[in-house]
Amino acid sequence: MFTYKRTIFLRETDSTGVLFFSEQFNICLEAFEAFFQSQGLHLHEMIEMGKIFLPIVHAEGDYSAPLSAGDRVEVRLRVGKLGTTSFTLDFQIVKEGLEEEVGKAQIVHVVIARDGKGAIPIPDDLQLLLSFLKEHR
Structure with a gap:
């Protein structure tokens, strides 16, 4: 599991002052990139050097309680499924x-x-990193 902490910003909220629904996905993807950075890598470099793309083919989200500007959250990232050509990232967002x-x-x-x-097989270096997130549940 990888843990990423951040603050909810005013620009991420809607007119009611609550986190706009699509921002939850942005926060999750931010946590995914932060995981790579914590390993001394940059996702965009891996994509450029490896001649691969990582498009999102499915996304779903559940919202249990509102978040407002200034709230601190912890994003917990795990790999739920690691296939041959695809992988599933599971995110849990917890109010600090x-x-x-x-x-x-x-x-x-x-x-x-x-x-x-x-689709092509997941490159070995990416597979290794993702395996770390799967094994450390």
Whole structure:
């Protein structure tokens, strides 16, 4: 599991002052990139050097409680499923200080060749990193 902490910003809220629903996905993807950075890597470099793309083919989210500007959250990232050409990321969002789950998301990425020739096996270096998130549950 990888843990990422951050603050909810005013720009991420809607007119009622609550986190806008799509921002939850942005926060989750931010946590995914932060995981790579914590390993001394940058996701965009891995994509550029490896000649791969990681499009999202499925995403779902649940919202259990509202978040407002200034709230601190902890995003807990795990790999739920690691396939041959795709992987599923599971995110749990917890409001700091309360240990209360306020949201969760699941995002499925598929690895495709940059030349557009379709899905390809997950590269070994990416597989290794993702395995770390799966094994440390």
